[in-house]
Amino acid sequence: MEFIRIWTEKDIKEIQDHMLIVDDKFGFCPGCKQMGIALADLKQCPQCGREFKYMTSREKGNRGFNIVKWALKKLPHLTFVDAEDYDNLTGKKKAADLFNV
Numbered sequence: 001m002e003f004i005r006i007w008t009e010k011d012i013k014e015i016q017d018h019m020l021i022v023d024d025k026f027g028f029c030p031g032c033k034q035m036g037i038a039l040a041d042l043k044q045c046p047q048c049g050r051e052f053k054y055m056t057s058r059e060k061g062n063r064g065f066n067i068v069k070w071a072l073k074k075l076p077h078l079t080f081v082d083a084e085d086y087d088n089l090t091g092k093k094k095a096a097d098l099f100n101v
């Protein structure tokens with residue numbers, strides 16, 4: 001099996017509401033700021049109950065790709081979102097909210 005990035009059209013709010021941030025070993029819930037969440041069989045935040053459907057990582061390059069592979073093995077039911085895309089879109093949304101567009 002190979003890893004491939006797939007483009008799709010999504011509601012950024014829906015992604016934001018179900019996002020999990022992953023690093024080397026653990027997850028972070030942007031909803032309640034809970035850190036150090038164990039990833040094995042993770043479906044929702046143990047603290048606030050947020051349902052996770054998407055994940056992303058701030059790591060870049062080879063290290064980032066290793067996290068993608070590792071996290072998808074641990075959490076095959078989640079979709080891995082490219083951090084750059086996610087930051088661009090959430091940044092855009094923040095600006096739009098600010099100007100009420």
Ligand SMILES: [Zn+2]
Binds near residue numbers: 032
């Ligand atoms: Zn949470």
